[in-house]
Amino acid sequence: MGIILKKRLKRPGIYHHFIPVVSILLSLGIGAILFLVSGxxxxxxxxxxxxxxxxxxYNFSEVLVRATPLIFCGLAVGIAGKMQLWNIGAEGQLVMGGITGTxxxxxxxxxxxxxxxxxxxxxxxxIGGGLWGLLPGILRARWRVSEIITxxxxxxxxxxxxxxxxxxPWRDPEGRGFPGTAVLAESLQLPRFWGTRIxxxxxxxxxxxLVIMWIFSFTRWGYKLRVIGENAKAAGYAGIPINxxxxxxxxLSGALAGLSGIIETAGIHYRLQQGLAVGSGYVGIIIAxxxxxxxxxxxxVSILLGALMTGGDQIQIVMHVPSSIGLVLEAIILFCVIGGKVFSNYTLSFRRGNP
Known part of the structure; x- marks a missing residue:
């Protein structure tokens, strides 16, 4: 028996709202099974x-703190994704932004x-993050080297x-063996608000x-980028400079991720240290x-995943479950939503015999 996927010529409007909701509910159900297996x-x-x-x-303020780098990384991956470019390097670009900014x-x-x-x-x-994204961009534009790999x-x-x-060379000589740079001057630390870490x-x-939304919705350049993403060959015929x-x-994709790196450094850690590269760049792929x-x-979505991370810390303390369970739930949600999009865009049928 063969499985055949056929692209829907017309997608009912209800699919746009119904399938994502079902996908998230399904992911919560799978997560419940995971909790049961864990006792x-x-x-x-x-x-x-x-x-x-x-x-x-305070707990919600911590969610927003967790969500801040995720927003940047989600935007970084998303702006490249609009052109069907898959930036898997937001993590490294975040780090480079932290290095150059520090x-x-x-x-x-x-x-x-x-x-x-x-x-x-x-x-x-x-600029540091942007240059780290620029190199794969040049390789892709000039020699068609996959940006996923680079x-x-x-x-x-x-x-x-x-x-x-x-x-x-940047290690703090007064750090008592702690691996990290010297602390940034207090005047160079980003201001915090309302007695929280926001x-x-x-x-x-x-x-x-908001600026990126405006660019893609109301500017000619944003329209050109969307055309390239939807049909690069047609964009080339129309005279749009693809490369x-x-x-x-x-x-720009790398620059947004790089900005998150220096903002995390100047807003949270106050120095370059272990803990800057904690997977925010990879989570940005899920968010996009x-x-x-x-x-x-x-x-x-960044706030939602930030809540899962913060909530994961809570159940680790209260229920003695590894905090990484939040990351597992993120992955489950991603797979369920992607699966839902498949059923939203394609019809599934079965055929007897060899396909």
């Missing part, structure tokens, strides 16, 4: 995840007024370079999401898929 009551587990994320204003913060920015120093750090992180490989290069710096980076991320836009978009490459949906 945990799934109802109590989900309640604890909710309480750990939204049970108090370098400016340690050696250059202290000689400038505080506001200008912070601005220089952010610009350095933006961006993935560059992740490891960036992480190893970061480790070399904070274990070696910092200015959250509002920068929201602003970028130039590939290079530019890969730079779940949001359908929509910048505003990226914000909502």
């Amino acid at each position: 945990v009551n799934p109802v109590i587990a989900y309640i604890e995840i909710f309480k750990g994320s939204f049970g108090s204003l 370098g400016v913060g340690l050696f250059i920015a202290p000689h400038f007024p505080a506001f200008l120093g912070i601005f220089l750090m952010l610009i350095a992180g933006f 961006t993935l490989m560059l992740n490891y290069v960036a992480i190893i370079w970061m480790e070399h710096l904070y274990f070696g 910092h200015a980076g959250l509002f920068i991320a929201l602003a970028f999401a 130039r836009n590939i290079i530019l978009v890969m730079f 898929w779940l949001s359908g490459l929509n910048p505003l949906a990226t914000i909502a």
